[in-house]
Amino acid sequence: xTVPEFKNEIDETLSNVLIGxxxxxxxxxxxxxxxxxxxxxxxxxxxxxxxxxxSFLETYPEVFSVDRxxxxxxxYLEILLRPTNAxxxxxxxxxxxxxxxxxxxxxxxxxxxxxxxxxxxxxGVNVRWLLQQCKKxxxxxxxxxxxxxxxxxxxSSVNIVGSSEWVDIVLDAFQSIAEEVCDIQHGRATxxxxxxxxxxDSKLITESIVKAVNDDxxxxxxxxxxxxxxxxxxxxxxxxxxxxxxxxxxxxLDGIEIFRQDNDIILETTIMRKGRMxxxxxGLFSVANxxxxxxxxxxxxxxxxxxxxxNVRDTxxxxxxxxxxxxxxxxxxxKFVKVAAIEIDENRAEMCRQNMKAxxxxxxxxxxxxxxxxxxxxxxxxxxxxxxxxxxxxxxGKYYKKQAxxxxxxxxxxxxxxxxxxxxxxxxxxxxxxMPTDFDNDIFCEKLKSAGLIFEVVKKQIIGPQLFLxxxxxxxx
Numbered sequence: 001x002t003v004p005e006f007k008n009e010i011d012e013t014l015s016n017v018l019i020g021x022x023x024x025x026x027x028x029x030x031x032x033x034x035x036x037x038x039x040x041x042x043x044x045x046x047x048x049x050x051x052x053x054x055s056f057l058e059t060y061p062e063v064f065s066v067d068r069x070x071x072x073x074x075x076y077l078e079i080l081l082r083p084t085n086a087x088x089x090x091x092x093x094x095x096x097x098x099x100x101x102x103x104x105x106x107x108x109x110x111x112x113x114x115x116x117x118x119x120x121x122x123x124g125v126n127v128r129w130l131l132q133q134c135k136k137x138x139x140x141x142x143x144x145x146x147x148x149x150x151x152x153x154x155x156s157s158v159n160i161v162g163s164s165e166w167v168d169i170v171l172d173a174f175q176s177i178a179e180e181v182c183d184i185q186h187g188r189a190t191x192x193x194x195x196x197x198x199x200x201d202s203k204l205i206t207e208s209i210v211k212a213v214n215d216d217x218x219x220x221x222x223x224x225x226x227x228x229x230x231x232x233x234x235x236x237x238x239x240x241x242x243x244x245x246x247x248x249x250x251x252x253l254d255g256i257e258i259f260r261q262d263n264d265i266i267l268e269t270t271i272m273r274k275g276r277m278x279x280x281x282x283g284l285f286s287v288a289n290x291x292x293x294x295x296x297x298x299x300x301x302x303x304x305x306x307x308x309x310x311n312v313r314d315t316x317x318x319x320x321x322x323x324x325x326x327x328x329x330x331x332x333x334x335k336f337v338k339v340a341a342i343e344i345d346e347n348r349a350e351m352c353r354q355n356m357k358a359x360x361x362x363x364x365x366x367x368x369x370x371x372x373x374x375x376x377x378x379x380x381x382x383x384x385x386x387x388x389x390x391x392x393x394x395x396x397g398k399y400y401k402k403q404a405x406x407x408x409x410x411x412x413x414x415x416x417x418x419x420x421x422x423x424x425x426x427x428x429x430x431x432x433x434x435m436p437t438d439f440d441n442d443i444f445c446e447k448l449k450s451a452g453l454i455f456e457v458v459k460k461q462i463i464g465p466q467l468f469l470x471x472x473x474x475x476x477x
Contacts, residue, residue: 004062007049014044014056015063019077022064026148027077027155031057031066032440034075052442072440076155094141099181100235101137105130106182106191107238114241124182124190128167131174135162138174147173201236205245206252208236213256213267215291220268222261228465242267292434296468297330299459300388300432303470307458308430310386312336318378318426320371320418321392321410325352325364327434331390332361338385339364340378342371344411372413372421379425387426391418392434408435416447423453423473430458433469437462441469452476 006012021037022029031054035041045051050059057064057075065076109125131138139161142148151169152158159166175184182189212230213221223242227233242265246258257268301312308315317331322341331339341356341364343349349368356364367374371391379387393408393415408415415433422431435441441460448455459470 004060006060010044010047011049011056011059014041014048015060017041017044018057019063019079022075022077024143024146024148026152026158028074028158030160031073031075032438052445054442071443091141091144094137094144095177098134098137098141098177101134102130102178103181103191104234104238105133106189110191111241124188127175127178127184127187127189128171130178130189131167131171132162134174135166138170138177141177142170142173202245202249202252205236205240206249208233209242209253209267210256213269220266223265223267226267292463292466293326293328293330294333295330295463296327296390296392296432296434297334299461299468299470300331300390300430301334301336303430303432303459303472304386304388307472308386308388308428314386316340316378316382316385316387318342318375318387318389319392320389321394322349322352322366323392324348325355327390327392328352328356328364329359329361332356332359332364336363336388338382340367340382341365342367342369342374342378344368344370371410372418375421375425386429388430388432389422389426390432390434391415393418395436408439415444416451419448419453419455419471419473420451423455427473427475429473431471431473432459433467433471435467435469437465437467439467439469441467 004015006015017038017040018034021034021041024037034053041053045053045056048056050056054066054068054073057066061078063078065078067074067076106125147170148158159169178184178189182191212226212233215230227237242258243260246253246256255270257270259266259268297317300317304310304312304315313335315336316338317334317336318340319328319331320342322328322343324343325341328339328341339361341352343352343366346368349366353366356366367378369377391410393410395408410418413421419431422429441457445455445457454474454476456472456474457469458472459468461468
């Protein structure tokens with residue numbers, strides 16, 4: 001093996017960290033997963049010879065072999081080391097998270113079965129299916145204990161997490177862990193009685209639900225979205241049937257209605273007061289909550305002063321995906337001279353108008369039109385004003401994570417189209433995106449460069465399940 005000559009000490013340190021993380025996976029890993037495995041990777045990349053992870057990996061082909069033939073990209077190790085196992089404390093933490101996930105899934109399925117069968121539960125769940133539901137936590141635990149280094153002979157034999165081949169490899173290990181909290185017979189798992197009969201803390205459940213619904217700021221929200229935004233609720237609620245819980249504790253949950261709508265459970269506040277936004281079913285998933293909208297607006301206002309050298313009171317903010325006004329409200333409160341809120345759906349556009357009126361947002365004008373087709377109109381209307389643009393493309397929803405193809409689009413427009421059109425009409429300007437955390441910004445930037453766009457990523461921040469990106473788009477020379 002050729003010993004690589006690193007360009008500097010930072011590159012050598014980063015390479016060693018990457019080698020350690022890839023080794024834990026058996027010598028092969030999806031490039032997009034690396035930054036999530038170890039937070040040091042992000043900080044070291046900022047100081048390395050290149051701050052793009054793919055480019056860095058390809059800088060040292062003696063160590064890393066990158067396969068770009070398919071997306072998501074994979075990287076293989078050209079050298080194999082014995083993995084250093086995580087500390088006992090970290091291993092215990094990972095194991096506990098896995099066990100909590102197993103309990104949560106089993107209780108949830110038990111509750112579903114009880115409702116379907118008039119109080120009678122079924123004979124558990126298929127263990128292979130259970131593993132698929134717990135694949136993330138299972139994978140994180142197994143890699144930390146060095147399991148993959150024992151079962152994979154070479155990087156080429158490593159299987160994609162979640163594939164049937166991966167399940168075959170890890171099933172026995174998963175089953176031995178699961179047996180701590182469940183009984184397994186004939187390939188089916190049921191929760192142990194001592195765990196399933198644990199007492200329910202009604203007060204904690206009530207207080208947690210009320211606080212989460214109030215913090216979210218809308219008139220109503222689905223349980224699925226509430227659990228996505230406030231993950232800690234999963235362990236608190238467990239398998240509790242909230243509709244039955246509401247019937248039994250109606251006084252404790254006074255002010256919140258809980259009901260079923262199609263396949264969703266909806267939590268709706270009955271205390272109408274200023275501070276809540278009107279919202280429809282689509283808006284439940286598409287609207288940013290008040291905290292998120294405020295944070296996004298703050299990021300854009302700060303970037304406006306820092307990179308455009310403009311006062312927000314002299315700047316127009318353009319919200320390409322207003323929905324019912326979650327981000328629009330935050331922009332208005334940041335005192336932009338004008339906020340142009342664009343929403344293609346008539347009902348949500350009207351809700352946005354009503355919400356802005358309720359909040360006394362006199363600096364907001366709502367346009368019901370295709371956002372990209374509306375850009376030249378707004379550019380003409382606010383000619384002479386510096387502008388910043390915000391885009392929150394549709395990527396959430398109940399089934400987003402199950403989609404095989406997660407290409408983000410706004411109707412017929414790709415994100416490349418969006419950046420190109422914004423640059424054409426408003427450059428120099430700032431364009432802010434709210435994206436899912438698995439969005440591959442490195443690939444996106446390569447596409448922008450190939451299209452001849454001149455830009456700089458001036459902000460990249462992960463907050464909860466979302467990624468905030470701010471691009472400084474410049475005039476073409």
